[in-house]
Amino acid sequence: MAFKAYIILFIFSISSVFSQTNTSRKYFSHTKKATVNFESITQDFSPTLLVREMPKPGSGKMVHYNYPETKDKSKQTQKTQTTLPNLALGSSFFGNPFGNSTPTDNDIAISDSGMIVSVINTNILIYNTKTSTASPVKSLAAFTTPVNNKHQEFDPKVMYDPNADKFVLMCPVGFVDSTSKIIVGFSQTNDPNGNWNLYTLPGNPLNNNLWSDYPMISMTDKELFLSINLLYNDSSWQTGFVETIIWQMKKDSGYAGLPLGSYLHHNINFNGKAIRNLCPAKGGSQLYGPNMYFVSNRNLASQNDTVFLVEVTDTIGAPTNTVTTKALISNQPYYFPPSGRQAVATQSLATNDSRNLGAFYENNKIQYVHNTNNPLNNQVTIYYGVIDSPQNATPTVTGYIINNDTVDFAYPNISYAGLNATDHTAIISFDHSSNKIAAGVSAIKADAMGNFSNILRIKNGAAHVNVLTDNLERWGDYSGSQRRYNKPGEVWMSGYYGYNINAFNKNRHGAWIAQLATDASIITNVSSTIKNNSSPALLFPNPAQDLFSVEINLEKPEYLSFELYDVNGKLIEVLLRDWVKTKSNTFSFSLKDVSNGIYFLKITGNNNTNITKKIIKQ
Numbered sequence: 001m002a003f004k005a006y007i008i009l010f011i012f013s014i015s016s017v018f019s020q021t022n023t024s025r026k027y028f029s030h031t032k033k034a035t036v037n038f039e040s041i042t043q044d045f046s047p048t049l050l051v052r053e054m055p056k057p058g059s060g061k062m063v064h065y066n067y068p069e070t071k072d073k074s075k076q077t078q079k080t081q082t083t084l085p086n087l088a089l090g091s092s093f094f095g096n097p098f099g100n101s102t103p104t105d106n107d108i109a110i111s112d113s114g115m116i117v118s119v120i121n122t123n124i125l126i127y128n129t130k131t132s133t134a135s136p137v138k139s140l141a142a143f144t145t146p147v148n149n150k151h152q153e154f155d156p157k158v159m160y161d162p163n164a165d166k167f168v169l170m171c172p173v174g175f176v177d178s179t180s181k182i183i184v185g186f187s188q189t190n191d192p193n194g195n196w197n198l199y200t201l202p203g204n205p206l207n208n209n210l211w212s213d214y215p216m217i218s219m220t221d222k223e224l225f226l227s228i229n230l231l232y233n234d235s236s237w238q239t240g241f242v243e244t245i246i247w248q249m250k251k252d253s254g255y256a257g258l259p260l261g262s263y264l265h266h267n268i269n270f271n272g273k274a275i276r277n278l279c280p281a282k283g284g285s286q287l288y289g290p291n292m293y294f295v296s297n298r299n300l301a302s303q304n305d306t307v308f309l310v311e312v313t314d315t316i317g318a319p320t321n322t323v324t325t326k327a328l329i330s331n332q333p334y335y336f337p338p339s340g341r342q343a344v345a346t347q348s349l350a351t352n353d354s355r356n357l358g359a360f361y362e363n364n365k366i367q368y369v370h371n372t373n374n375p376l377n378n379q380v381t382i383y384y385g386v387i388d389s390p391q392n393a394t395p396t397v398t399g400y401i402i403n404n405d406t407v408d409f410a411y412p413n414i415s416y417a418g419l420n421a422t423d424h425t426a427i428i429s430f431d432h433s434s435n436k437i438a439a440g441v442s443a444i445k446a447d448a449m450g451n452f453s454n455i456l457r458i459k460n461g462a463a464h465v466n467v468l469t470d471n472l473e474r475w476g477d478y479s480g481s482q483r484r485y486n487k488p489g490e491v492w493m494s495g496y497y498g499y500n501i502n503a504f505n506k507n508r509h510g511a512w513i514a515q516l517a518t519d520a521s522i523i524t525n526v527s528s529t530i531k532n533n534s535s536p537a538l539l540f541p542n543p544a545q546d547l548f549s550v551e552i553n554l555e556k557p558e559y560l561s562f563e564l565y566d567v568n569g570k571l572i573e574v575l576l577r578d579w580v581k582t583k584s585n586t587f588s589f590s591l592k593d594v595s596n597g598i599y600f601l602k603i604t605g606n607n608n609t610n611i612t613k614k615i616i617k618q
Contacts, residue, residue: 023323024267026206030199030260034146036185038126038138039193043593046139047562047575048100048122049152052469052584084445084453087427090515090523091129092458095494096120096137098501098508100547100588101154102467106511108480108494109160109167112487117167117192118480118494119156120511124169126192127513129524135193139590140171141576144183147198151179151578155477157217162485163287165190166255168224172212176233176579177204180211182226182247186254197257201226201247205264209233210242214477218280220289222315224251227278227294234557234581238300243267243274246294246323248316263316265323275308275325276300277355284362284416286485290315293390295368297334299355305333307397309366309390330385332399335373337380340408340475341435342464349433349465349475351380351410358413358481360426365448366390367426369412374401381409382430386448400450407434409442413481415491417445417518424448427516429481429493432457438464439475441495441512458514461498466507469584489518546592548615550601552585558605562587567598580605591617 096106101121108118114129124143126135140153156171167187174180180203185196203212210230214237218225226247231240246265253260268275278294294310307328314321340349351371359368365388372383382402387395402409412430419425426446433439438461445453465473480494497512517523552560561577575589591599596617603611 022267022269023265026264026266028201028205028262028264030201030262032197032257032260033200034198035195035257036143036146036198037195038124038143039135041138041142044139044142044590045564045573045575045593046100046123046588046590047141048588049576049578049580050101050467050586050588051581052586082454083451084447085519086453087443087445087456088517088520088523089456089458090517092512092514094497094499095127095511095513096123096125097510099123099139100549100586102509103474103476104496104509104511105155105476105478106480106494106496107157107478108492108513109158109482110484110492111160111167111190112162112165112485113190115190115192116492116513117158117169118511118513119158119169121154121156124156125511143185144171144173144198147183147200148173149179150574150576152576153183155213155215157215159217159219160482160485161219161251161287163221164252164255167192168217168219168251168254169196170215170217170226172203172215172228174203174578175211177209177211179578180204182212182215182228184226184254186251188255188257197254199254199260201262205245206230206266213237214277216279218282218292219251219287220283220292221287222251222289223292224249224254225280225292225312227280229277241274241276243269244276244278246278246312248312250316261316263321265312268310268323268325270308270325270327275310278310279356279359279368281359281361281366281368284360284483285418285488288361290318293361293366295356295359295366295387297354297356297370299353299370300336301354302336303333305330307385307387309387309395311390326395328387328395328397330397330399332401334370334383334399335375337371337373337410338378339472340380340410340433342433342473343436343438344464344466345435346471347464347466348472349408349410349439350472352476354383357411357478360414360416361390362416362418363421363424364389365424367414367416367424367446367448369414369428371410371412372401374404376403377405379404379408382412382428384428384446402444402452407432407437411476411479411496413479413493415481415483417483417489417491419488425518427481427491427518429479429491429495429514429516431475431479431496433461433475438462439496439498439509441479441493441497441514443493443514443516445518456516459497459512463498463500463507465498465509467509487522489522491516546590547588548591548601549586549588550603550611550613552580552587552603552611554580554582554585554609556607557581558607558609560603560605560609562589563602564589565600565602567600572599591615
């Protein structure tokens, strides 16, 4: 069935803008902790800990906050024509395999020379578009081994710096204040297979018993920015949220391996209430500066029209460095999204909320995207917003809801694809699923003025997803998108893809990577297959022979240590040590880099847990 992109525009005009500046700041200097060479990682146990249950809607762990809702606005709608030319699809292929974790948390970066770094929970794929070859997939655990103290890694983010021609890759580790920190890697060259400088930032930077979760990164021409949430221990991200903070770092120091100077901005609030989930607006066609914009909203409201615009106004050390907040009113309200459907009626996909998931700044506009309910059919779809003149005292916000007649859309990201100062073209990529098709990826073109292309169905999934013990699967929490900076009009994306692992006969999720362009003439001759191996998944642990898993059930949270011994009782490796949540969990690790023989996995905890499992590799 051909897709058409109708846009729901609620006719309502409000220009109210409320501003305030009342934040706090703290200076840190982080010394380089280690150097890691990606290509030289030869032993990779890929340890992962999977919590097998989602918080139940309506329970104490998943609630809707009662933010003030918008006034009841007119239900008149206006459907605009799909007047923009269709998107062109270039290379399109299966990327990162299932990392024994959920959700996938996709992100992607591509260099001017065509080197791709694609990350999901919990592995890294490096792919050369010139030679159509992939390096062996490595786990985040192996990449961060010199500095992570064997704690669990999650939510990886990656970005390419077109000014330095280098990459930044980061991930948090640890799920309580005593183990939480943020690992940031800066590539030393433009080859991500080479050396990376590793730094650590405290996950409890204010020493107030909180831990760091849900990161987002961006850059100016001189600095790296990281926004991240601080949460209470043993709480969900909904009920345990305290505040979102911003790390501002001197990125050139990171590339050179020098002490990394940084500001920590905190106490970012409006009317005394912390603003959640600050999404940075990346430079569209290039990196800008010295300021950095962030967008947010009232993401847990059932309906709202408030858009928060937060600005870090200057570089580290500048006398004008501060954080300002504006509360804007969009003409188009957004809505708390329902779960997505799957082809199996008993399985659905979690959409979290309406937090901002991607944004860029270009031509005096910020364009951003997030999940929303479609009030015309009560299905989850994409909200697309445009902030005009963000530097003005009274910016305006125009919003659109992308109609989805038969398919659910969620977890969008957005990149600039225009060619000049009068071209506002953006490519919005997102995940799709329905009661008839498996979870895959799609994209649409927008021009910031209410015109859209038809929706491009990039790839349907091969199977529905079934990872958790209940019927609500994780479907996010991000998708990746980045403009190819030296190829105007070209964008690469990474999204959620459902498939079956034949060896286990299990329906899991991985990454689907695609090259998109505003015009077919832009697409270069990039292969859709990977040489030497038909899929990067073959380079990762083979589930039939190399992966060992054990189920763990806990009545209360416990700090567990997972250790591998040989038949003579010699310690081979401390695989993981971290706080494990209650009830059902699965711990998995790879044996691909050890010889055949008998091994023992010992699991011990601070609450008298003592488990030994015999393993035979043959």
